[in-house]
Amino acid sequence: PAALLLLLTGLLLAGCSDPVVTPADEAKAAPALERAGLDGEPLSLTQYEGRVVLLNFWATWCPYCQKEIPHLIELQREFDGEGLQVVGAALNWQFDSQDPGDPTVFREKVGAFSMENGLNYPLPLVASDMKEVLARFGNPIGTIPYSVLIDRQGRIRQTFQGNPGYEKLHRAVKRLL
Numbered sequence: 001p002a003a004l005l006l007l008l009t010g011l012l013l014a015g016c017s018d019p020v021v022t023p024a025d026e027a028k029a030a031p032a033l034e035r036a037g038l039d040g041e042p043l044s045l046t047q048y049e050g051r052v053v054l055l056n057f058w059a060t061w062c063p064y065c066q067k068e069i070p071h072l073i074e075l076q077r078e079f080d081g082e083g084l085q086v087v088g089a090a091l092n093w094q095f096d097s098q099d100p101g102d103p104t105v106f107r108e109k110v111g112a113f114s115m116e117n118g119l120n121y122p123l124p125l126v127a128s129d130m131k132e133v134l135a136r137f138g139n140p141i142g143t144i145p146y147s148v149l150i151d152r153q154g155r156i157r158q159t160f161q162g163n164p165g166y167e168k169l170h171r172a173v174k175r176l177l
Contacts, residue, residue: 027155031136035124043124048085052176053150060113061095065145068163076121086121091130103127
């Protein structure tokens with residue numbers, strides 16, 4: 001019973017702690033990501049060099065992603081002038097599957113979702129190779145939402161599997177600004 005209590009306490013505390021931050025001198029460079037945005041023009045992470053980037057991988061049908069998006073909107077609003085750029089990489093997965101959906105319908109769904117929810121940050125459309133893109137950013141399983149915090153020098157400093165909540169994201173972003 002004492003060992004079980006200790007294990008449960010450890011799991012509870014682990015869930016409350018912030019994810020590990022990779023020290024700058026150990027952090028790896030973020031891989032390239034260039035995809036078309038809603039307007040069809042290319043969006044690339046290199047556009048945001050010199051800014052802290054919070055790259056969020058999500059899908060319109062994902063309820064955990066939907067709960068996280070208001071946090072991302074607020075962070076972009078609060079820290080835009082301090083050098084933060086939220087980027088929402090929309091994934092073209094069919095509901096509850098990693099099979100790609102129709103690219104035309106995908107663009108329309110993301111566009112409608114963006115307008116309905118007031119997204120205030122760029123949305124590159126990852127219409128193909130979704131699992132490979134996620135794996136390059138440290139998520140080989142491919143679960144979403146998944147966020148990558150990239151420092152001003154283009155290095156991955158922290159990742160978040162699932163929705164960590166506003167407070168954890170806020171602290172992590174503030175630490176790098």
